[in-house]
Amino acid sequence: MRVRLDLSYDGTDFHGWAKQAGGRRTVQGEIEDALRTVTRSKETYELTVAGRTDAGVHARGQVAHVDLPVGLWAEHREKLLKRLAGRLPKDVRVWRLTEAPAGFDARFSAIWRRYAYRVTDNPGGVDPLLRGHVLWHDWPLDVDAMNEAARALLGEHDFAAYCKRREGATTIRTLQELSLVRGGDGVITATVRADAFCHNMVRSLIGALLFVGDGHRGPEWPGKVLAAGVRDSAVHVVRPHGLTLEEVGYPADELLAARNKEARNKRSLPLASGCATC
Numbered sequence: 001m002r003v004r005l006d007l008s009y010d011g012t013d014f015h016g017w018a019k020q021a022g023g024r025r026t027v028q029g030e031i032e033d034a035l036r037t038v039t040r041s042k043e044t045y046e047l048t049v050a051g052r053t054d055a056g057v058h059a060r061g062q063v064a065h066v067d068l069p070v071g072l073w074a075e076h077r078e079k080l081l082k083r084l085a086g087r088l089p090k091d092v093r094v095w096r097l098t099e100a101p102a103g104f105d106a107r108f109s110a111i112w113r114r115y116a117y118r119v120t121d122n123p124g125g126v127d128p129l130l131r132g133h134v135l136w137h138d139w140p141l142d143v144d145a146m147n148e149a150a151r152a153l154l155g156e157h158d159f160a161a162y163c164k165r166r167e168g169a170t171t172i173r174t175l176q177e178l179s180l181v182r183g184g185d186g187v188i189t190a191t192v193r194a195d196a197f198c199h200n201m202v203r204s205l206i207g208a209l210l211f212v213g214d215g216h217r218g219p220e221w222p223g224k225v226l227a228a229g230v231r232d233s234a235v236h237v238v239r240p241h242g243l244t245l246e247e248v249g250y251p252a253d254e255l256l257a258a259r260n261k262e263a264r265n266k267r268s269l270p271l272a273s274g275c276a277t278c
Contacts, residue, residue, distance in 0.1 A: 001067070001068050001069070001070050001073040001099060002065055002066075002067050002099070002100040002104060003065060003066050003067075003068055003073065003097055003098065003099060003100060004063065004064075004065050004096075004097070004098050004099075004100040004104065004106065005031075005047070005063070005064045005065065005066065005094050005096070005097055006061070006062075006063055006094070006095050006096040007031070007059070007062050007063075007064065007092065007093060007094045007095060008058075008059050008060045008061065008062060008092070008093055008095065009027050009058065009059050009062070009091055009092035009093070010058055010091040010092075010132070011027075011053060011055070011056050011057045011058045011059070011240070011241075012056060012058075012091070012132050012241065013025065013091060014026055014027050014030075014055065014056075014091070014092075015055045016052070016053060016054045016055045016057070017049055017051075017052045017053045018049075018052050019032075027053075027059075027092055028047050028049065030088060030089060030092055031047060031064075031084075031088065031092065031094065032044050032045065032046065032047060034084055034087040034088045035066070035084065037087055038076070038080065038083040038084060038086075038087050039068075039072055039075075039076050039080070041072065045066050045067065045068055046066070047064045047065070047066050048064060048065050048066070048105065048106050048107055049062065049063070049064040049106055049107065050062060050063040050064065050106045050107055050110050050113065050248040051110075051113050051197070051245050051248065053243075053245055054199075054200075054240055055240060056239070056240035056241050057240045057241075057243045057244070057245070058133060058241075058243065058244040058245070059244065059245040060244055060245065060246050060247075061114075061245060061246050061247040061248060062245055062248070063106045063110070063248045063250075064106050065100055065104065065105065065106040073099075077097070080097055081094065081096070081097050101253040101256060102253070102256070102257065103253075103256035103257030103258075103260055104250075104253075104256050104260075105256075105260045106248075107263075108259070108260045108261075108263040108264055109250055109251070109256045109259050109260045109263070110195075110196075110248050110249065110250055110259075110263075111195060111249050111250060111251055111259060112176060112193050112194065112195055112248070112249040113193070113194065113195075113196065113197060113245065113247075113248050113249075114177075114191065114192070114193040114245075114246045114247045114248075114249070115191075115192045115193070115197075115202050115243060115244065115245055115246060116189050116190065116191055116192070116243075116244050116246050117135075117189070117190040117192065117202060117203070117206045117238070117242050117243050117244075118130075118133060118134045118135065118187055118188070118189050118190075118242050118244075119134060119135040119136070119137050119141070119187070119188050119190070119206070119210070119238075119242055120134055120135070120136055120137070120186055120187045120188065121136075121137050121138070121139065121140050121141045121186070121188070121214075122136075122186050123138075127185075130187070132241055133241060133242065133244065134187055134241075134242055135238060135239055135241065135242035137210055137213075137214065139213075139214035139215070140214065141188060141210065141213035141214055142212075142213050142214075142215070143180050143181070143182050143188060143213065145212050145213055145219050146180050146190075146209045146210075146212055146213040146219075147179060147180055148219040149208070149209055149212045149219040149220070149221070149222045149223070150178040150179060150180065150209060150222075151178075152219075152220070152222065152223030152226070153175055153178055153205065153222055153223060153226055154175050154176070154177075154178060155174065155175060156172065156173070156174040156175075156269065157172070157173070157175070157226055157269075158171055158172050158229060158269060159171050159172070159173050159175075159198060159201055159226065160229050160230065160231075161225045161226055161228060161229055161230055161231055161232060161235070162198075162200075162201050162204040162205055162208070162225075162226070162235065163198035163199055163200060163201050163204065164198070164199040164200045165199075166198075166199060169198065170198075170266050170267050170268070171198045172267040172268065172269055173194050173195060173196055173197060173198060173201065174194060174195045175192075175193075175194045176193045176194055176195070177191055177192065177193040177194075178190070178191070178192050178193075178205065179191050180209070190206055190209070192205065192206075196263075200237050202243060203237045203238045203239075203240065203243060204235050204236075204237050205222075206238050206242075207235050207236035207237055207238045208221070208222040208225060208235045209222065210236075210238065211234060211235075211236075217234070
């Protein structure tokens with residue numbers, strides 16, 4: 001039985017989502033250990049997640065799935081959520097456990113992931129109650145200039161200039177939304193939504209926009225970096241604690257299997273019109 005988990009966590013004290021050698025504390029490790037304990041299982045049932053967050057990154061709307069024996073699910077389903085709440089540490093919560101529809105895969109069925117990055121340019125720094133979730137930037141930021149720069153990054157592109165390359169992985173992504181709003185408390189929230197993200201992509205994009213916002217570069221610069229297709233030493237990967245995975249989107253149930261299959265294909269950009277060899 002495939003079970004969907006909706007969960008959230010404060011990433012401050014985690015070494016990211018994925019289990020690691022050496023006993024480092026991870027979100028996946030904590031949930032799998034708790035699941036094994038409360039179901040009194042000898043076997044560890046491995047989780048598959050929608051977005052593998054890095055060390056220090058938070059999640060409010062993370063999604064994962066786990067495949068459990070039908071008998072075990074039937075025995076524990078009514079009390080499993082409450083038992084997990086009693087076993088899990090306070091910085092990670094599972095909010096919902098549901099039988100997944102046919103074709104569902106937490107990772108490959110997703111059609112978008114939405115992140116928020118929060119930063120303040122308040123001269124006095126960050127509210128102490130928000131210090132684990134908001135970056136302090138010690139230059140005044142022009143949000144209008146940042147939004148102007150962001151518009152050139154939207155759409156399907158090769159984001160190699162904003163990603164840490166991984167062997168055999170594509171860096172082509174469709175950036176569906178990138179916008180920034182300053183709240184009444186002075187905190188600027190960047191909303192970043194894409195079909196998927198490559199490693200360090202969100203934090204690199206924000207780093208480039210901050211360089212525009214504080215006047216070190218013009219609004220055209222992030223687009224030029226994207227077009228160049230190579231890492232620019234001026235693009236800083238900002239610190240992880242300002243980043244939160246807010247939500248993961250899925251298609252209608254009858255489209256899940258098709259999306260699952262489509263997402264496993266390695267992507268390439270379409271050839272330019274009239275160019276057969278470029």
